[in-house]
Amino acid sequence: MPSRRREGHPLALFYLVAYDNNQNAKDALAHSDNRHHVWMREDGTLALDIGFNIRSRSSAILATIGRNDTDIRLHRPSISKLHCSFEIDLHTNVVMLHDRSFHGTTQVYGENATPFEHQRQRQVVVQEDLNTVIGMGGARRNLYQFELIWYRKPAESMEMVKNRQEISRGYEDPPSLIRTVFDEGDTEPPSRRETRPHTAGPRQKMRYATIGPPLGSGQFGTVHKAVDADTGKLMAVKILRRPVAASGQDNWTPSQYHALKREVEHLSELDHPNIVDYITSQGWDGPEVEIFMGLKAGTLKSLLESGNCPTVAESVFHHILQALDCLAMKDIIHRDVKPENILWVLLPDGQHQFQLGDFGLCNRAVTAFTTVGSPIFMAPEMLWKGEQTHKVDVWSLFVTMLWTLDAGGFRHMSRKFKSVGETQEAVQAAASNLDVVSKIQEMAVVNPLERASAAQMLVKCFNGAGLSTPRNRVPALISTPAVAAAERSPSPVSSSLAGRSAPKNLRRPEKNANMWTAQKRIEKARYPPRAQSPGLRSIRMGEGNASG
Incomplete structure (x- = not known):
């Protein structure tokens, strides 16, 4: 068997390592079926690259994970034939994890995790500091546990995805690295779209992550570029922090509060191609008010x-x-x-x-x-x-x-x-x-x-x-x-x-x-x-x- 590579693939976006010394994850990384994508870190642990080093007939799929006929193979019987996949949103260039398992036994963990939930689509954005641990299989969804470690910051990763075709030129992979085609019938999970404002059904909290430095700032808050963690769509979020009064309590003056509410109420009733699109707002009873709008250039x-x-x-x-x-x-x-x-x-x-x-x-x-x-x-x-x-x-x-x-x-x-x-x-x-x-x-x-x-x-x-x-x-x-x-x-x-x-x-x-x-x-x-x-x-x- 040839010796392991000592560095990651130049076309990879991130790599997987065994989380918390999970033995099943270690076994998967060491298995011969996955050896073409694995390299050895300085501490001797194995890492599996995911990115454009794994070629596919589909431009939207980075890698599939499952029991057989997938790019990364896990061999325990509780793993579905196609268990999950890392895919690109072709409109926003963000990477998303899709749960494709039959019983919904994929889950994400971590300090800033946005776990799969009922009434939401079985997909979440993955990037640095967001959904950094994934678990698969078993009643607790932790039979296999991997940590995602990114090579680049979110904005740099998105730029690499955007320029993927140009970046990939000049690299020729051996036939063994080309993915096999899986059964398309197993790839589509049932639709569980998130309920948005102005639609029937219970309203759910907007889950998001910011990207890069603030776009602007004002007296009470800042505007950030952000990504919807459930849909992968880019947006702008205005985060307004309640001012601290002399008493030490956070609160808006009545005029400030009414001005903010007025802004949201007026935006919500406007629908015009030459007026910034309003998405939703939340946090009116908390320390921060978040107003979400369409992202502009x-x-x-x-x-x-x-x-x-x-x-x-x-x-x-x-x-x-x-x-x-x-x-x-x-x-x-x-x-x-x-x-x-x-x-x-x-x-x-x-x-x-x-x-x-x-x-x-x-x-x-x-x-x-x-x-x-x-x-x-x-x-x-x-x-x-x-x-x-x-x-x-x-x-x-x-x-x-x-x-x-x-x-x-x-x-x-x-x-x-x-x-x-x-x-x-x-x-x-x-x-x-x-x-x-x-x-x-x-x-x-x-x-x-x-x-x-x-x-x-x-x-x-x-x-x-x-x-x-x-x-x-x-x-x-x-x-x-x-x-x-x-x-x-x-x-x-x-x-x-x-x-x-x-x-x-x-x-x-x-x-x-x-x-x-x-x-x-x-x-x-x-x-x-x-x-x-x-x-x-x-x-x-x-x-x-x-x-x-």
């Missing part, structure tokens, strides 16, 4: 700052208009539209799909009254303590487009604004003077009653494509002299948003400054501020982010 801000992206302005504009129109139909105001809160995914055709996310400041129009949001993107009525409507978000999207197009050097200039009033004067100057946004300047009208709605802009710019509002309920745009002049320009909207040249330095000419000041005075007289409300110039940058 990144934010608009990070995409544009990377410099490695095609022109996306028109797609951003169209997609977020659709999201805002959907919100308006639900009487919901987002109140924090900005590049950091616009997420994206790459579609199979290579196009970007943009989605509006982070609904932490959203509210119903009838109950929205506090000054919240990011100062640069705030609408004037937010500072005047005026009535808040869905037009608040339209103004914010206009400013977002200035930032996206970097119209007149807006990105650099926005870092120097000292007050919200200064920001809003620059926005007005841009709407009046920059050709690149001249076709959408109705979104930057100070008076919210005369400002365009998302539905109106969808009709004007995209012939109503993507409307949630019925077309016959979309009123005509209110025309002003400046808008009428822009309408006479022959330039199409699409070319304006595709990045036509704009002035390098955005300055507000005096004649336009006087015009804007007069307009501001008229609007303040028409919509007087509430008592003790701050003026535009009294709100300093970075203030005005109250909750509620």
